[in-house]
Amino acid sequence: MRNRSILLISLMFFAGVVSAEIKIGYVDFARIMEVLKSSPQVDKEKKKMEKEIASTTKLLQGMEKEIKKMQTKLERDASVMNESERRKIEKRIIKKVREAKRAQVDLREDMTTRQNELAGSLQLQVIEVSKEIAEKENFDLLLHSGALYASEKINITDKVLKKLGGLK
Numbered sequence: 001m002r003n004r005s006i007l008l009i010s011l012m013f014f015a016g017v018v019s020a021e022i023k024i025g026y027v028d029f030a031r032i033m034e035v036l037k038s039s040p041q042v043d044k045e046k047k048k049m050e051k052e053i054a055s056t057t058k059l060l061q062g063m064e065k066e067i068k069k070m071q072t073k074l075e076r077d078a079s080v081m082n083e084s085e086r087r088k089i090e091k092r093i094i095k096k097v098r099e100a101k102r103a104q105v106d107l108r109e110d111m112t113t114r115q116n117e118l119a120g121s122l123q124l125q126v127i128e129v130s131k132e133i134a135e136k137e138n139f140d141l142l143l144h145s146g147a148l149y150a151s152e153k154i155n156i157t158d159k160v161l162k163k164l165g166g167l168k
Helices: 003-018 029-037 041-079 083-136 157-165
Strands: 026-027 143-144
Touching: 003 041, 026 083, 026 157, 029 041, 029 083, 029 143, 041 083, 083 157
Parallel strands: 026 143
Antiparallel strands: none
């Protein structure tokens, strides 16, 4: 009898909790990130990044020209060079090719790191703005891109995009 009473009281309490109104919102994170990729804010950061790597790109182009020049000289003069001179030039070419490849890898890694930092910064902004909207409008739960279905009634993606448009 005691167990039945506890069960009945628990069910009544649970029913009260379930009937309470819960406000749920949804943010399409992927859509926001896609829209932000073409925003003036991101374009400005990309141009800044391109300016910063321009010197490295020019250095790489110079290295490539130097390698080609050395290869052309080797091909042209190989028949009149002695063996040690030919090997010396081949080693220099190999060394320059390695240096160029290392510089390319470093440049790619630097670009990837910077792009990831930019994406991370944008994601943090989206999260902060989403939280602000959720708190201001008294949402109990805010979901993002992992939802299987979200009606337009709970979708606050446009509100988040509008507020992000004001950020510089």
